[in-house]
Amino acid sequence: xxxxxxxxxxxxxxxxxxxxxxxxxxxxxxxxxxxxxxxxxxxxxxxxxxxxxxxxxxxxxxxxxxxxxxxxxxxxxxxxxxxxxxxxxxxxxxxxxxxxxxxxxxxxxxxxxxxxxxxxxxxxxxxxxxxxxxxxxxxxxxxxxxxxxxxxxxxxxxxxxxxxxxxxxxxxxxxxxxxxxxxxxxxxxxxxxxxxxxxxxxxxxxxxxxxxxxxxxxxxxxxxxxxxxxxxxxxxxxxxxxx
Amino acid sequence: xxxxxxxxxxxxxxxxxxxxxxxxxxxxxxxxxxxxxxxxxxxxxxxxxxxxxxxxxxxxxxxxxxxxxxxxxxxxxxxxxxxxxxxxxxxxxxxxxxxxxxxxxxxxxxxxxxxxxxxxxxxxxxxxxxxxxxxxxxxxxxxxxx
Numbered sequence: 001x002x003x004x005x006x007x008x009x010x011x012x013x014x015x016x017x018x019x020x021x022x023x024x025x026x027x028x029x030x031x032x033x034x035x036x037x038x039x040x041x042x043x044x045x046x047x048x049x050x051x052x053x054x055x056x057x058x059x060x061x062x063x064x065x066x067x068x069x070x071x072x073x074x075x076x077x078x079x080x081x082x083x084x085x086x087x088x089x090x091x092x093x094x095x096x097x098x099x100x101x102x103x104x105x106x107x108x109x110x111x112x113x114x115x116x117x118x119x120x121x122x123x124x125x126x127x128x129x130x131x132x133x134x135x136x137x138x139x140x141x142x143x144x145x146x147x148x149x150x151x152x153x154x155x156x157x158x159x160x161x162x163x164x165x166x167x168x169x170x171x172x173x174x175x176x177x178x179x180x181x182x183x184x185x186x187x188x189x190x191x192x193x194x195x196x197x198x199x200x201x202x203x204x205x206x207x208x209x210x211x212x213x214x215x216x217x218x219x220x221x222x223x224x225x226x227x228x229x230x231x232x233x234x235x236x237x238x239x240x241x242x243x
Numbered sequence: 244x245x246x247x248x249x250x251x252x253x254x255x256x257x258x259x260x261x262x263x264x265x266x267x268x269x270x271x272x273x274x275x276x277x278x279x280x281x282x283x284x285x286x287x288x289x290x291x292x293x294x295x296x297x298x299x300x301x302x303x304x305x306x307x308x309x310x311x312x313x314x315x316x317x318x319x320x321x322x323x324x325x326x327x328x329x330x331x332x333x334x335x336x337x338x339x340x341x342x343x344x345x346x347x348x349x350x351x352x353x354x355x356x357x358x359x360x361x362x363x364x365x366x367x368x369x370x371x372x373x374x375x376x377x378x379x380x381x382x383x384x385x386x387x388x389x
Contacts, residue, residue: 024263031267033374040372048369051347054263 023050174215185212253384254278258288258329259305259345264368268303268345271373272380285325286313289332298337301384303376304330306346306353327356330363341387343379345371362387 027050029035031043173181185208191197192205234240255277259265265281272279280299282288285308306326310319319325326344333342344357344365354365366379 020263024267027267028270031271031372031374043372047372051264051369054261 020050020054170211170214174211178215181208181211182215184208252276252278253301254280254299255301255303255380256291256299257281257303258308258326259303260284260308261305267373268376271377275377275381277377277380284311284313285309285319285329286311288329289313292329292332292336298340300341301380301387302333302340302342303380304333304342304344304346306344306348306357324353324356327353330357334358334360339387341383343383345376 023046027046030038030046032038033040185205188197188201188205188208191201197205231240235242255272257265257269257272257279259281260283262283265283269279269281280291282291304326306324308319308325310316310325314325314328318328326346330342330344333340339362342363344363345368346365347368348354357363357365364379364383366376371379
């Protein structure tokens with residue numbers, strides 16, 4: 001895997017823009033109260049999704065413009081975080097992960113703090129260390145977010161304290177969606193204990209266990225570096241030849 | 244010009260840089276027989292406020308808009324409160340014109356900057372479907388008449 005430049009991992013604006021236009025067309029149909037079978041609850045949900053996508057599109061475009069980048073104001077990011085909800089967080093992290101400006105980092109952290117429940121705020125301290133890497137199309141497909149619009153198909157994030165990179169979807173599932181992820185994991189473990197796991201559930205459980213490991217590393221990273229240093233020192237002194 | 248047999252009478256000016264959601268609002272208002280003018284930048288809005296001889300019947304105003312070159316970046320809060328400044332200009336020119344602030348901004352530190360008076364109301368975009376905006380506009384205009 002090779003590290004990409006910040007500008008290569010911007011949101012696919014054309015994709016977002018097309019999705020917005022599609023939703024707009026749908027909205028003009030579904031939001032008509034005279035339409036047969038008009039459902040206000042459904043209309044409201046579509047409208048909210050449309051506005052969220054539009055806000056993401058604004059964010060992506062504002063970031064692309066350069067110069068007086070309003071989107072880089074912490075308070076602005078925070079508003080976007082509130083507006084787009086938790087779905088936006090991986091985008092915010094991706095878009096601004098390599099910024100060297102402290103206020104931008106603070107903006108991301110505040111946006112995450114707003115969107116995440118208190119017990120899931122583990123990414124706060126790790127955000128400045130996020131890196132972005134190229135990934136296979138298969139992993140990119142897996143990183144599609146709930147909104148149905150995936151980020152650039154080439155990005156994967158590596159958070160300090162984690163041994164391997166996670167897709168944005170995976171990052172999302174161990175932070176914002178951790179409670180649901182863990183609930184599903186426990187359910188599969190119970191099924192496994194009763195030996196009732198289907199082959200695809202077995203694969204899912206394996207993947208969820210990997211995510212649970214990542215979550216544990218986020219919460220309490222193992223002192224691997226220090227242990228490696230001690231091991232190297234012991235090897236140097238001939239006190240340890242390896243297990 | 245007539246739509247569905249009704250004369251276009253009331254003029255609504257919509258000030259918002261976004262096009263997606265605004266197109267739906269504009270269409271709903273036009274279908275309800277309002278004359279709608281969509282001003283999509285701070286510069287155009289400021290020009291309208293300065294140049295128009297008479298005010299529109301109602302203004303719908305967004306808060307977060309890029310100030311461009313028309314407004315000082317600090318005054319506009321780096322785009323976060325351009326609408327607050329526009330509202331101030333509107334009030335300075337026409338003190339009683341009804342204004343609906345239609346915004347996605349939820350940050351109280353920005354909303355509190357709006358000098359709310361009896362002719363200004365604030366609505367969150369996410370809560371207002373296009374056909375609901377029509378009802379809000381009608382209600383606002385009827386309140387003004389009364």
